[in-house]
Amino acid sequence: MNDQDTTHPGSEVASTEHGTAVRLDQGHVVGDGGLPERFTNPGLPEHVERMADLDDAAARRAEKQVATLFGISIIGTLAFIVCYFAIGLETTIFVPGIGETSASNFALGVTMALGLLGIGFGAVHWAKTLMPDEEIVEERHPMRAADESRDRVVEVLKEGGASSQITRRPMIKYTLGGALGLFAVPLVLQVAGSLGPMPQNSLSQTFWNGGPSGPGQNPTFTPLRLMRDPENTPIKAEDVTIGSVFHVMPQGLLPDPITGDGGTPNLLEEKAKAAVLLMRLDENIIESQKQRDWGYHGIVAYSKICTHVGCPVGLYEQTTHHLLCPCHQSTFDVTQDAKVIFGPAKRPLPQLQITVDDEGYLVSKAPFQEAVGPSFWERGSA
């Protein structure tokens, strides 16, 4: 392993009694008639003939087995062709242990597998029983090329450099270096510059700001009704009973659920930020005054987008008032202003200020006061 090799345990027996120690990278050195430092490699064992090498009947048996396997492959492939045409896509069959499954997928897969496995096992069995099984020794040579070859490369490089005069003409050297260093810039700039627009303030605002909130769009706030998702119908305060949860989108975002008309053009992009969960709590268990003020008689609305990495916080436990994100299990306590009580998220879910309009429908009173969803570097400054 290293220069201390000669002091390894036990070696002093050999080295002191039988002359100098040998370096272990010199291969297997036989001692001088006394005890060598290491055992010598006993060499390849005798080759043992197989049944099929000695007995012609065994060889014929192996031949038949290989042929049978190849035959199974042919049958499998032919069966695939038949099944391809014979079995419709709608047909299902019951397979024990699997259940109801697509007949076509089952038949095509199994026949294809037979066609493949027959060839595979046949070839391997052939190799193991009939092909030569006497091991062959091939010598290795050090990876390193001969010294002359290495020297020649250095020499050629030196000569090339000298004959091109690059070493003597620094202006060429430095301008070439500069040009090569810069030539990729246009390519990088093109791709980096054109892949996407600047986010501007689009991560910090949502449809609740009053309308479409993409990059460059700066909606002015108007109160928006809270609409059921996906029915797109407004919600009366008295419909929100204690324990119930509503999935909510702002008015004007969703298209008509029947006709598919209307709605905002960038539907998924707006949904990804505007989704809100609405629930009613007993006002007495709400611990935060701000939460009570921003709600309406115990009805509170929170962003549904997890402050961890943006999954929808889809699981609400009525008894504990906990919201759980199914992606990474961040848990938010709705009675404590959606504070994180467990899991990897840091910030509480942002609350949406709500009230009711003249007709008794829930509406937003102000947009979200902070960016919804996952953190980003400049979120606090927006």
Added chain:
Amino acid sequence: MSTETTPRPADALRDGDTPAHAAPSGAARKIGGVAGWVDDRTGAAKPVGYLMKKVFPDHWSFMLGEIAMYSMIICLLTGAFLTFWFIPSAGHTVYDGSYVPLRGVSMSEAYASTLNISFDIKGGLIIRQIHHWAALMFIVALSVHMFRVFFTGAFRKPREINWVIGSVLALLAIIEGFAGYSLPDDLLSGTGLRAMEGFVQTAPVIGSYLAFMIFGGPFPGEMIIPRLYSAHILLIPAILIGLFTAHIGLVFVQKHTQFPGPGRTNENVVGYPVMPVYAAKAGGFFFIVFGVIAMMAALVQINPIWAYGPYDPSPVTAGSQPDWYMGFADGALRLLPGVLEFSAFGFTLSLNIALGALVLLPLVYTVLGIYPFVERWVTGDNREHHLLDRPRNAPTRTGLGMAAITAYSVFWFAAGNDIMAIKLNLSINDITWFFRIGLFVLPPIMFWVTKRICLSLQRRDRDSVLHGRETGTIVRTPDGRYFERHETSAELTPEQWVLVQHEAVAPIEIEAAVDENGVARKGTRKERRRAWASRFYFADAVNPVTPAELAAAQHHGAEHEAIEAAPADETAEIESGEPAGRH
């Protein structure tokens, strides 16, 4: 010279021409015809002839890399098929195919075309399932292949480059897998992309710009599907195939490593030639791998995207899980606590996300990639190694590997904390805390346990060489003592060679910090560090039996009673591998 010419056909021999060789007959002519045509134009006969008689050693663990290679080829093949029907577009459409529950639902073209592949294209589902199973198999096989290479020390000189290429291949493979399973644009994969966007957004300073660049605007946008498609079928496969070709090319150039055994040395390779044995075995094995994956695709459903519905940022399914190879990063995100997010001066740094999502993946593969260089620095060993280590003979390396696998497993199992909580009826909070603590506690324990097991196995090897095989025969001495008779032979048997063939090792000894004149030597601190690392690797090494030790044991063994019933301290030296001294 005569100017007189006699008319003759253009292809007839001229003076001085050598006559054509006598034409070979029968089958040889058939092969030779085509091969000759090619060789006339390429001179390929020499390299092909060399490759056909190239020798490969035989061992079951050498098939792991083959499985990875074949799975990759199967992915390429079935992937090409899938491109004929898949539409890589987030464009809006209304489904009207034959899967009734989703008829009339608005969705992306990508999702609709994946449904078509599954329900309306004959054999489409089997190709899709083979593609997905082969992708999972690819990453399983390459990971286990990597374990094999690591634990046997096959990454040592001259194979460090191939280890680094392999590490890059492994990283690319999981990125390729992620890009692939995100393409169908179903609810599950879309949620994965949603999380990915969240990861990118947390990159310090440039996060939100980076996210807008990748998604071509606000999430989800319509650009991500075509971009992932381009990465999945063009960019990453091109790099994968290029690196893979280099990987396999280096195996040919450097010749395969082999396990130690009688007749196998560092200077030879013992095995079977490509033609015909490995052509049949490896070629046949391709069909076996393909067949097994086809059978899995026929019998075991994978990624039933129709059950999830189209992507929508608002709904979500409980138990959202990525494909297995992304599990460790997902698990890291579940373990990192929220306290790692910091805000100051209006800027937010989310280390609770960035560490797991942006740092962990490259970190894991960087650590993997540099390991050979670290070990080389510790051992100072600059020789070529073509004989594999038995894992027990490198206890520290084996321990480190097992510790790393343990840390990876903790992350990986943490990604299933919700599933475990439900199935085992445990508190998810307790499970998460168990993993958080386990991440720091379990790997060192695993290191220690593995190392002790390796050392014990080495001692057993020594014991078996020194004292021979246990016969199970109990002998009673005249004075009433009992011992088990061991079958010994004076000479080393070929079977025992494998137990003694490895090199003895010892830690580097540190030289004095000052030379004999009291002058401080240069670089002693560096040497001290290296000596410390060397002690960490080799301090309690158990070294193989030497001929002298065997002779000494045989000498003792002549009187069986003496060695078997002697007081422990007399034989302990030999058995434990401590310096045997002179006997």
